[in-house]
Amino acid sequence: MKLDILAIAVHPDDVELGCSGVLMTEKQNGKKTGVLDLTRGELGTRGSAETRDLEAAAAAEIMGLDIRENLGMADGFFKNDEAHQRLLIKYIRKYQPEIVLSNALDDRHPDHGRAGHLIKDACFLSGLRKIETKNENGDPQQHWRPKYIFHYIQDRYYEPDFVYDITEVFERKIQSIRAYSSQFHSQEYHSNEPQTYISTPEFLNSIIGRQAMFGKMIGVPYAEGFKTEKMIGINNFDSFIQRDT
Numbered sequence: 001m002k003l004d005i006l007a008i009a010v011h012p013d014d015v016e017l018g019c020s021g022v023l024m025t026e027k028q029n030g031k032k033t034g035v036l037d038l039t040r041g042e043l044g045t046r047g048s049a050e051t052r053d054l055e056a057a058a059a060a061e062i063m064g065l066d067i068r069e070n071l072g073m074a075d076g077f078f079k080n081d082e083a084h085q086r087l088l089i090k091y092i093r094k095y096q097p098e099i100v101l102s103n104a105l106d107d108r109h110p111d112h113g114r115a116g117h118l119i120k121d122a123c124f125l126s127g128l129r130k131i132e133t134k135n136e137n138g139d140p141q142q143h144w145r146p147k148y149i150f151h152y153i154q155d156r157y158y159e160p161d162f163v164y165d166i167t168e169v170f171e172r173k174i175q176s177i178r179a180y181s182s183q184f185h186s187q188e189y190h191s192n193e194p195q196t197y198i199s200t201p202e203f204l205n206s207i208i209g210r211q212a213m214f215g216k217m218i219g220v221p222y223a224e225g226f227k228t229e230k231m232i233g234i235n236n237f238d239s240f241i242q243r244d245t
Contacts, residue, residue: 001066004031006097006146008088010115011041011075012056013183016176017207018152019101020063021166021224024173027064034067035060036091038115039075046193047182059179062172067095076111080118088122090133093141100146104227108155116151120229123149150226153210160225162232163214165241170211170222177204 005026009015015023015035023033037056040049047055053070060068071087078084092100100123103116125131127145135141153160166173181189185201197203214223218241 001032001034001095003034003066003095003097005033005099005101006036006092006095007034007101008036008038008103008115008119010038010073010078010103010111011044012037012052012070013041013059013177013180014103014112014154015101016059016063016173016180018103018154019224019226020059020176021169021173021211021222022101022164023065024063024169025164025166028169032066033063034065034095034097035063035069036088037068037070038073038078038088038118039111040070040072041075043075044183045196046191046199047180051182052180055180055182059176062176062179078111078114078118080114080121084118085122085125086131086133088118089126089131090135090141092123092126092146093133093144094135096144097146098148100149101226102149102151104151104154104156104158106156112154120149148228148230148232150228153225153227157210158225158227160214160217161228163217163223163225165215165218165220165223166211167215167221167223173211174204174208177207 007015007019007023027033041052042049102119103112105116106113123146127143129143133141184204185199211222214225215221
């Protein structure tokens with residue numbers, strides 16, 4: 001299946017926090033959307049890999065994704081090296097996305113930045129025809145390079161290069177985050193596991209506040225922010241969101 005937009009994240013729940021609003025809005029616009037999780041988040045303080053698998057599936061249902069796959073890389077110990085790049089290239093070529101949404105290039109969690117660079121490098125290398133890969137059936141894959149890579153803003157604040165209005169799907173975004181009841185504040189998850197940085201009510205409140213702040217920048221209730229290293233061009237001023245000056 002060819003995808004229009006592929007979000008790639010090192011941990012299940014990164015996409016939900018960073019760019020699920022864009023995925024759901026673009027899906028409503030008729031686009032094919034998908035998620036690749038690089039790891040199962042098995043080093044997380046709370047829950048287990050198996051729990052995260054179930055939570056990721058529930059979140060995918062909420063987001064209405066066309067596909068969600070997990071590459072099974074080692075949480076915390078994956079590298080941006082040839083072996084990991086080649087594995088990711090196979091999936092980029094499999095789905096041939098026009099746009100890739102990626103982890104931030106630098107963040108509080110070192111996995112995020114390392115994954116951001118891995119994704120960026122794999123997207124470029126995927127476009128080189130002399131790098132040979134094969135699909136699940138052993139057939140040669142065609143080279144493919146996404147047109148754009150946009151990095152969603154995660155824990156550390158960065159001034160976004162652009163923001164995307166997600167007001168219409170904001171409540172569903174919060175539902176997709178809450179699907180990870182082992183990770184975030186929840187009345188349903190009963191465990192004697194320790195509280196973490198992200199399991200307090202204040203963390204989810206900070207996510208809501210961040211989206212509201214990005215929305216305020218363009219005069220809408222909620223938006224998601226992105227960084228890009230590639231200049232964005234437009235050919236129609238109707239693409240702009242109108243706001244009061």
